[in-house]
Amino acid sequence: MGVRAVKPRLAVATSVGLLSVSLLGSLVLMSAAIQNSGRFGALFSVLLITNLLGLCAFVGLIVINARDLLRQLRQRQPGARLTLRMLLIFVALSVLPILVLYAFSINFLARGVDSWFDVKIGDALDDALELSRSALDLRMREVLNQTEKVAEEIGLGSEPSGVLNLDALRNPGSTIVANAWDPGPRDLDLLRRRAGAEELAIVTVQGRLLESSSSGTDLVPNLPSAPILLQVKQGRSYIGLEPIGSDGLYIRVAVAVSEGNEGRGGRILQALFPVAAQMEELASSVEGAHAKYNELVYLREKLTLSFAMTLTLVLLSSIATAIWAAFFSARRLAAPISDLAAGTAAVAAGDYETTLPVTTADDMGFLVSSFNAMTRRIAVARDEAEVQHRYLNTLLAQLSSGVLALDSHGHITTLNDAGRRILDVGEATIANEPLAALAAQREHLRPFVDGVQPQFAASTQRWQQEIQIFSRTGRRVLMCRGSSLSTEGEDGAGHVVVFDDVTVLLQGQRDAAWSEVARRLAHEIKNPLTPIQLSAERLRQKYLSKMAPADAETLDRLTNTIVQQVDTMKSMVNTFSDYARTPTINQEKTDLNRLISAVVDLYRSANPAASFELSFEPTLPPASVDAARLRQVFNNLIKNALEASASAQTAPQVFIATRLLSSDTGDHVVISVADRGDGIPDTLLGNVFEPYVTNKTKGTGLGLAIVKKIIEEHGGLVTLENNDGPGACATIRLPLDGKDSPAGAIDNRRAS
Amino acid sequence: MSERVHRRRWLLCLLLAILWPAVAFARNITVESVASRVEDGRFIVDARLDVKLNPNTSEALENGITLQFELESRLLRPRRFWWDAQVTTTKRRFLLARHALADGYTLTGPDAEHQQTFKDVGAALAALGDVQGFVADDAISEQPAKQYRGRLRLRLDIEALPAPLRPIAYISPGWRLSSGWYEWVFVP
Numbered sequence: 001m002g003v004r005a006v007k008p009r010l011a012v013a014t015s016v017g018l019l020s021v022s023l024l025g026s027l028v029l030m031s032a033a034i035q036n037s038g039r040f041g042a043l044f045s046v047l048l049i050t051n052l053l054g055l056c057a058f059v060g061l062i063v064i065n066a067r068d069l070l071r072q073l074r075q076r077q078p079g080a081r082l083t084l085r086m087l088l089i090f091v092a093l094s095v096l097p098i099l100v101l102y103a104f105s106i107n108f109l110a111r112g113v114d115s116w117f118d119v120k121i122g123d124a125l126d127d128a129l130e131l132s133r134s135a136l137d138l139r140m141r142e143v144l145n146q147t148e149k150v151a152e153e154i155g156l157g158s159e160p161s162g163v164l165n166l167d168a169l170r171n172p173g174s175t176i177v178a179n180a181w182d183p184g185p186r187d188l189d190l191l192r193r194r195a196g197a198e199e200l201a202i203v204t205v206q207g208r209l210l211e212s213s214s215s216g217t218d219l220v221p222n223l224p225s226a227p228i229l230l231q232v233k234q235g236r237s238y239i240g241l242e243p244i245g246s247d248g249l250y251i252r253v254a255v256a257v258s259e260g261n262e263g264r265g266g267r268i269l270q271a272l273f274p275v276a277a278q279m280e281e282l283a284s285s286v287e288g289a290h291a292k293y294n295e296l297v298y299l300r301e302k303l304t305l306s307f308a309m310t311l312t313l314v315l316l317s318s319i320a321t322a323i324w325a326a327f328f329s330a331r332r333l334a335a336p337i338s339d340l341a342a343g344t345a346a347v348a349a350g351d352y353e354t355t356l357p358v359t360t361a362d363d364m365g366f367l368v369s370s371f372n373a374m375t376r377r378i379a380v381a382r383d384e385a386e387v388q389h390r391y392l393n394t395l396l397a398q399l400s401s402g403v404l405a406l407d408s409h410g411h412i413t414t415l416n417d418a419g420r421r422i423l424d425v426g427e428a429t430i431a432n433e434p435l436a437a438l439a440a441q442r443e444h445l446r447p448f449v450d451g452v453q454p455q456f457a458a459s460t461q462r463w464q465q466e467i468q469i470f471s472r473t474g475r476r477v478l479m480c481r482g483s484s485l486s487t488e489g490e491d492g493a494g495h496v497v498v499f500d501d502v503t504v505l506l507q508g509q510r511d512a513a514w515s516e517v518a519r520r521l522a523h524e525i526k527n528p529l530t531p532i533q534l535s536a537e538r539l540r541q542k543y544l545s546k547m548a549p550a551d552a553e554t555l556d557r558l559t560n561t562i563v564q565q566v567d568t569m570k571s572m573v574n575t576f577s578d579y580a581r582t583p584t585i586n587q588e589k590t591d592l593n594r595l596i597s598a599v600v601d602l603y604r605s606a607n608p609a610a611s612f613e614l615s616f617e618p619t620l621p622p623a624s625v626d627a628a629r630l631r632q633v634f635n636n637l638i639k640n641a642l643e644a645s646a647s648a649q650t651a652p653q654v655f656i657a658t659r660l661l662s663s664d665t666g667d668h669v670v671i672s673v674a675d676r677g678d679g680i681p682d683t684l685l686g687n688v689f690e691p692y693v694t695n696k697t698k699g700t701g702l703g704l705a706i707v708k709k710i711i712e713e714h715g716g717l718v719t720l721e722n723n724d725g726p727g728a729c730a731t732i733r734l735p736l737d738g739k740d741s742p743a744g745a746i747d748n749r750r751a752s
Numbered sequence: 753m754s755e756r757v758h759r760r761r762w763l764l765c766l767l768l769a770i771l772w773p774a775v776a777f778a779r780n781i782t783v784e785s786v787a788s789r790v791e792d793g794r795f796i797v798d799a800r801l802d803v804k805l806n807p808n809t810s811e812a813l814e815n816g817i818t819l820q821f822e823l824e825s826r827l828l829r830p831r832r833f834w835w836d837a838q839v840t841t842t843k844r845r846f847l848l849a850r851h852a853l854a855d856g857y858t859l860t861g862p863d864a865e866h867q868q869t870f871k872d873v874g875a876a877l878a879a880l881g882d883v884q885g886f887v888a889d890d891a892i893s894e895q896p897a898k899q900y901r902g903r904l905r906l907r908l909d910i911e912a913l914p915a916p917l918r919p920i921a922y923i924s925p926g927w928r929l930s931s932g933w934y935e936w937v938f939v940p
Contacts, residue, residue, distance in 0.1 A: 044915045045922065129852055225868055227875045241854040242869040287853040291816040294852070298815030299916050306916040
């Protein structure tokens with residue numbers, strides 16, 4: 001964009017520069033034409049038109065530029081306002097001094113031109129002219145007299161002879177033949193010379209030349225014009241001063257030739273007298289000066305106007321040039337700033353890839369290159385921050401501990417995946433929510449929030465606390481460790497809470513303890529049982545026959561009781577020992593669907609009232625399990641389900657389903673056993689898999705504990721939840737290939 | 753009915769507005785009569801023009817400004833499907849000036865030698881308007897035709913005025929003195 005835009009702009013600038021130079025040139029010529037009309041006078045009008053056209057071109061350019069700027073302002077393009085401001089400054093800076101200069105110039109011009117003229121000089125010139133006239137008047141009267149005399153002579157003259165006959169002149173009664181009168185040239189020449197005239201001519205009243213005499217070489221006499229003839233014809237002699245061609249001033253006299261004999265048609269004598277050389281020179285000088293001065297006086301206003309017009313034209317051209325130059329400069333100055341503004345806006349909008357072309361090597365260029373460097377660095381920093389952020393996110397996601405970060409206002413900023421899982425908040429967006437809102441929406445988190453929040457208030461640097469919450473999967477024990485995020489010298493910073501679900505760990509510890517108890521119990525109790533039983537049987541055998549019937553009956557009852565109770569104890573101890581022992585699992589490929597069907601068939605025949613609904617995954621692959629032990633698991637679960645449904649009014653319903661679950665950690669089979677019974681009391685929910693935790697009146701309380709033990713031995717997981725409706729649902733998750741789960745591994749390790 | 757009258761009045765007003773400049777700047781020079789002939793292959797025009805000065809030019813003349821008049825004559829040969837061919841075009845200059853010392857007016861022209869002096873401006877203008885034997889520069893024998901069109905124009909040459917007057921003279925119609933082209937058909 002930059003380079004391409006610069007070239008036409010440069011071309012425009014050059015052409016406008018040429019235009020302004022030519023305009024200036026023609027203005028100079030025009031002012032020269034006004035001052036000295038001789039040199040450029042002929043060009044004046046052309047120059048005027050040229051200047052007007054140049055001015056129009058500039059005005060057009062300005063209009064185009066102004067329209068562009070207006071459009072940019074309307075569109076709020078970056079830099080437009082700056083351009084406008086600079087434009088106004090430039091225009092004000094350039095136009096105001098020009099206007100001041102113009103005002104003064106016009107003032108000076110008007111006064112200056114006026115001051116050249118003076119009333120006194122005008123009057124003096126008028127007087128000089130009048131003086132010349134009166135001086136000439138004297139001479140004119142003189143020549144009029146002479147001419148009239150000559151006319152008289154001609155009028156009286158009868159002799160067409162070469163010599164003037166004085167007698168004939170004196171005697172008016174002498175015979176004159178008018179038609180025959182044809183005075184020869186010599187006569188007229190004589191008269192002319194005597195009168196001192198330059199030229200004598202006799203013409204008819206119609207202006208036809210009859211005779212002439214001239215001292216010069218001109219063959220054609222200078223004849224009187226029609227008005228003169230008319231005047232003379234009317235009986236008034238004409239006398240006038242006339243400039244004739246380049247010959248100078250002459251006095252023209254025209255008089256009627258008085259005729260002795262009327263009816264001759266009338267003749268007119270015209271004489272031209274030269275004015276004395278010195279006189280003529282002076283008179284001409286006065287006349288010339290007077291004429292020039294008069295002209296100047298007359299032209300004064302027009303001259304002032306013309307000067308003012310030229311000045312105005314110069315002013316307008318200057319202003320137009322200045323405004324255009326202001327446009328040009330403002331644009332040029334604003335262009336990099338506009339680019340910068342656009343770039344900054346882009347950066348503000350998050351586009352850090354913006355780079356601006358560095359076109360100049362001045363401060364602006366430095367600014368632009370700095371801007372480029374800045375955006376580069378920001379981009380690098382942003383990339384680094386993104387990498388860091390991703391790294392941190394990955395780290396947090398991979399953590400098995402939950403991490404909850406809060407800002408200084410107690411709003412949640414981060415909760416990692418493990419945290420979500422542990423707190424059971426699902427995928428809900430909880431960022432920027434206050435911690436209290438977390439508890440308001442999810443009641444089970446209330447103990448967590450209530451436990452954690454006082455720690456923030458206490459502002460202890462580090463704290464540790466065990467908090468119990470009750471989620472859908474039962475009681476969870478969370479080990480929370482928190483610390484303030486405040487850095488040095490910073491107050492009111494956020495907090496971070498790291499928490500682990502230690503329920504399984506505690507459970508494992510408890511299970512191990514129970515196993516130990518059971519093993520010991522079995523061992524310690526089982527040993528004395530056999531001697532007790534044997535002793536009781538022996539006692540009975542030995543003394544029953546010997547005793548009285550009443551005593552014998554008592555003994556029989558008592559020993560029987562002992563034997564039975566010992567049996568019961570034995571079976572109980574066996575169960576304990578079953579629970580406690582860790583037999584090797586004989587894993588073999590088993591079709592779980594078939595296994596479950598077999599177990600269900602047993603119960604079906606035993607409980608015809610109960611209904612069993614089976615929903616099996618048809619393509620369930622065989623799983624590596626110990627079939628005998630899993631049979632026990634399903635036995636226990638179905639038995640539990642039926643017992644839980646026993647108190648219900650309706651017939652017991654048991655739903656058993658299998659499905660295949662493929663995940664990153666391998667294929668699993670998920671088996672769920674659900675009933676519509678009473679469900680599990682909330683108080684027991686977290687501990688149902690522990691020994692002796694039961695709500696049943698009978699039973700060892702080991703059923704579910706054994707289930708859990710077997711499943712964990714298979715590397716699986718079992719959970720027991722209350723349904724949304726009535727009843728509970730036990731869910732078993734078993735690895736298909738029989739791999740050990742971490743929980744199973746822990747158990748196995750402890751057992752070994 | 754009245755509406756129509758109104759409309760007519762409006763039309764009249766509009767017409768007046770358009771024609772006003774033409775009315776206001778009515779010609780000061782009118783051609784009264786023209787006679788033309790050919791002598792020795794040369795186009796000769798006799799004409800009588802009525803020349804009047806307007807206030808501006810009159811004032812200028814009285815104040816010593818020389819008025820230059822240009823008499824231009826053209827002979828055109830009409831062509832049927834094209835512009836008329838120009839056979840001759842001739843220009844003559846007349847200078848009218850005030851002579852203060854003689855208290856009169858001098859009319860110089862058609863050449864510098866031919867100068868006349870008049871006591872009053874009317875006589876000078878009459879002499880200016882009296883065109884006798886205006887001979888064209890070029891012979892017409894080269895382009896013979898049965899019928900020609902003659903053109904004549906007398907006008908004040910504004911370009912010959914002093915420079916300070918010229919812009920005003922160009923702008924103001926009060927300075928325009930021209931007969932316009934007077935055209936006549938001429939059969940030699």
